[in-house]
Amino acid sequence: MLKKILTLVFVTTAIFIGNAQEANEVYNIIPWPAKVKTVTGSCILNEDFKVNIQGDYHSRIYGGASRFLRRLADKTGVFIDQGFATKKNEYPNAILQISIERPGVVKLGEDESYSLDVSEGKIILKSTTDIGALRGLETLLQLVSFSETEYFFQTVKIEDEPRFPWRGLMMDVSRHFMPVDVVKRNIDALAAAKMNVFHWHLADDQGWRVEIKSLPELTEKGSDGFWFTQEQIKDVVAYAVERGIRVIPEIDVPGHATAMSVAYPQISSKKDTVYTIERYAGVFDPTLDPTIDETYEVLEKVIAEMAPLFPDPYFHIGGDENEGKQWAANEDIQKFMKEHDLKDKHQLQSYFNIKLQKILKKYGKIMMGWDEIFQPELPKDVVIQSWRGKEAMIQSAQQGSQTILSNGYYIDLNNSMKGHYLNDPLEKDNPLTPQQAKNILGGEATMWAELATPLTVDSRIWPRTAAIAERLWSSQDVNDYDNLRKRLVQFNLDLELLGITHLSYRDVILRNMANGRNIMPLQNMTAICEPLKGYTRNMGGTEYKTYNPYTLFADACVVDASDAVAFKHAVAAFIQKHNEENRKAVKIYLQKWATLYDDLKTLQPNPTLQKIMPIAERVQNVCKPLLAKMNGEKAKLKKKDFKVLEAPVEDVEIVITTDLQLLFEAL
Template identity: 35%
Template sequence: MKKTLLFTSLMCAGLSMSALAAAPALMPYPAKLSQQQGYFSLPATLGFSVSQMGDARLALLKQQLQQSLNTQLVDNNQAASLQIHVKQSANADYPALGDDESYSLKINSQGIRIDAATELGALRAAQTLRQLAFEHQGKLPFVSIQDSPRFPWRGLMIDSARHFMPLDAIYRQLDGMASAKLNVFHWHLTDDQGWRLESKTYPKLQELASDGLYYTQDDIRKVVDYARQLGIRVVPEFDVPGHASAIATAYPELISLPGPYQLERHWGVFEPLLDPSNPKVYTFIDAMVGEIASLFPDPYLHIGGDEINPKQWQQSESVAAYMTEHKLADHHELHTHFNAKVQKILARHGKKMMGWDEIFHPDLPKDIMIQSWQGLDSLAQTAMAGYQGLLSTGFYIDQPQKTAYHYRNEPIPANDFVAPKISNDTQWQQWQFEMPRLKGSAVKGEFVIFTQADGSRQGYIQVNKQQTRMLKDIETLGSLTRFWLDTWMGPMQFEVSLNSTKSLDGRILIGNSPYSVRGKQLGSGQGNNNAPQVVKPTHFEPQSADNILGGEATIWSEIITGENLDLRIWPRLYAIAERFWSAKTLTDKDEMYRRLAVMHEYGTKVGLAYADQQQAGFASLVSKGADLSPLYTLAEIVEQAQYYTRHHIKFQADAYHHGERLDRFVDFLPAESLALVALDRTISQVKPTDNTALSKVDETLSTWQQQLPAMRELVNTNSELLPLAPVVTDIEQTLQLSRQLVANCRNSAINQAEGETLRNQLWQLAEVRQEMVIGLAHSTERLLERCSN
């Protein structure tokens, strides 16, 4: 059984009900849309005319529209009810950064008309038309749309190096990208765990460092051509000088220390580095860039350049001598020197250098592109120095995160810092905190909270010595103080007791995953006397915003395979695509989720396989012919542990490697439960003793509770599911607490003592288990707050 979900309970707080009912569920949402009364009914046969479009693109476009409109398109220039007018002559060549993608789409009683300056604009308009046709089934609302993208670079990076991604999976993602108006496919092809690009000049790369899983040059040409037809550029990534274990396996003579080397089977950052003192390294790079340039027409070539472990350079006598000869003080200067030489090689082949934050240096030409995984501070520095940049921090979709978190992630720094107000009556507390992680160093920082005489509060925080950020929604919950901010890890929510001057108690939620926190008070007081100085963050110069060209979502594949790739990416990539395409002011998360629920259905119609992947994954865990409904219910109640919690759990268990199984129940969960999103929306409307919203909440809880016997039976009778038995027991307890809370809330508000007891129980039920979190426990805690005094 394939289960699909529509969440009609999601409402848009920013629009009236009549406006909401009329707003098309488009994503990305157009820049300007007006809707009139009436519909154009789609006939079985529709006259079709197109001007100025190349044959290959026209054939693909016609196929897509016939499928989406469910009608036969017949070429008829004289009496066409679907007209597409492209102003420029057919440009079937490769798309370029900054091409005009604007379009207008008008639907009225005479039919459908698309006008665009270029073929790319017509392609983007067709995607809007397809979405309208899906939502309205057989008839199209009368609309007038004027649309163009906010950013020219709107990308998705897929890592085919750690786990090889089959070609059919790549083609599917290109179709999905086109449906979301994304226009750059960044293809990560080399890393420590594999070389996935056929080389004619250095064949041992694929022979010894690919496990036989690589793309032939013919494969790549076909992918690039198909992407071109969709109006998508393809940017390859060839990692140098680090992430080089695959190169070391095939050609150890290019590495800074002698081997032998072998392909890495674990995940992480490893030691092999190309030897900058060896002329053969530059011969190798020159040959590889030449081959890559013959396959990928895009002007940009991504060199990686990140996560350099300098150990080999520091131990190499030849590298030390080379640094002395060239007066290079440390490995940072050596890295910049190496990048400058690589940039010149790229330039000889007509390529522009692109890389991660670490390649940034003012000695490099201004035409390089910096992709930021280190965050807005780094991106702002790049842009203000005159370099073009992209944001990827906050769009790491290999992390299971709430779509709302990605949707809040704005590529242009906001300059939204508000200085603290300190009067004679202002109370302040300053705290130091430390949050241990399961892998890597602890997250550390300081925060300060100012409380005014009227009870209003402001707060500021520095995390890992980054720039000061403002705390959001500081509130008191019984004995706890809660506040949050978005970080590179995801939304970081503090729920801590500040009543003791000696220690900090409570927890920090990174997404849905609880982490312990420890700390101490650094000081407290009233007024300006000894009040902590809040360091204002660097002001982002608005004139530098033009240097930020957009962003890329990234899907690293340590715990992702072709069997669940679609499930990890979609449908939330539609919301990220909206952040890149649509107006900055489009921020209402409830309205976003309303439309995302429709896109969840739509994505399967354009060929994305996330529903099929989940169904196949669930079916593989049970006996043939078993009813999968209980597993779908389970998947509504639990979620993957968010951030990189799953990765870190595997690391602690010595299972963070290529041989780890990725076919358990948790591997076939989506990034978030849209059923819980819908429940939380209803909970936000709950008031004590008001039965309307409470009844809706209880109806959902009751439906889930009725599935418990079947869920327990399925888990207990299938060995692959048996480890989930304790989770099901905890779900049963969570549902009991939730329904009891609903019953109590119908009668009266919950007092503080009852609330504290219930909160402690829910915190225990929300602990990570089997790499999952019972998301319902978090929802029930929200219900507790709505029902409390």
């Protein structure tokens, strides 16, 4: 059955490879499994492919197996005859045999391990729980490969389990509302990356997004009409649980409370104010009043209704960025602090948190918050989400609180994937005892939505969150970034077939900008530009309002711009060896950029295009003579001529500048 195999070279048959230098050239698995043993051969995929399920399990495996069959068909075009999995031991002779020991429970620390043995004509997937089996099916889907004439599964032996039990994505649906379908498709993608937590940031200054039936003003006044009904919440939670993913809700208090204050100014710390929903980004004053009973009555109503919607015991109360300005300005609060011997805003916030924690416990919930809540007064049975650095994480772990890392995983800041990938929650030289180290549960990518909308958000989350997923699932010494990028090529396509729009959204923006003309010049520009990093695109949070357009050139650009990355490699190779092949590889890009301005001018000029003309003009002005120089012609070009490329234009930076300079110097 072994066909002419084009995509893989079999290297070895007998060695278990953890951090494989060979195996990870053969297989495109993300996140990389704990143990991988390459096996020669292939397991053909044709219409007779069937799945059989045995053992004791939760029915979610049926949905998982059915979705697997559908994705397999969509990916390959093979007309697989089995459409659904609905019964135990339905196809005893099936090629894929799934065997599960016990029903899984979607909770922290549940067994997600699996083993996968793909040999010729037979695939055996074994797991303790159905959740482990779901993880194994994701791996199996990544083993699909092809020859000219056949699709097949790469043969392999895998034993796999995650390094950390908490691997999540936080989505902010307050700054920009993200409807159910956006949330669901990202939950699908999380499952594909073997992540297991969806952290749902449901309330902030810019909008309250969850229906509380006993407090209708929260959504009526605080949401602009964009919020989730409780039915929708239940639907999303069920959807996640079907995929082995926990859902953690977050209501950010006592700060970040503008939307809440619009609805209930009486519980804010400045009561003589008419609040309006915040339209800008940043840190704002509205803060709940921790000294009055009504605040806790309102919060208890919120928690009482939300608790049953979210089966997971963890409940996130935010707690970040309370600057205490309203507290400082309120005499009653200041008096209260003196009376209760609360020395500063931190102690007052701890007072608030302790009261809140009691309410949460009443409803069976464990409190979780951003690292500001980590104060000496607070009981240790909380989870600290470390975002301002790693210190809070280390200290929490030392002092006995569970903790997760988000510092370094702020994907909204548009930093390169590489930094996220190499950001280990538990570095080798950490100061923790093995017991303390267990308090580090894992981490979460955080997708703050000040500058992201349903159109663009997938492009901000993916593929970088896959790198974070691998960091949290895979062994510490799986850290070859170039190898990850190689494996991501297929993973990106798999995400796209799942419905993630991170590849397709760009042309939507560019077509609009080009008014129906050829978008190729614009595509070429996005491939060398990246949105400004950090908070520089929206300085002070006042450059963009929530309802300003996010269909701009910067929105069409993504981190790790594709041509820029490829060009960097081409230049490095050329500098190392000035041969014809390397010269040619570099010239392909220069040729594209040497006419960028001329190409852009063929479009029908409009104000949006006019604003980005300088990018094309500057790039062309450098690349045209550089190309001439490479062709051995005379060209007037000096090192200082590159300077002009460094200035940001329309919220993007040109990211080929350094490599153009290196190339120039190497000529």
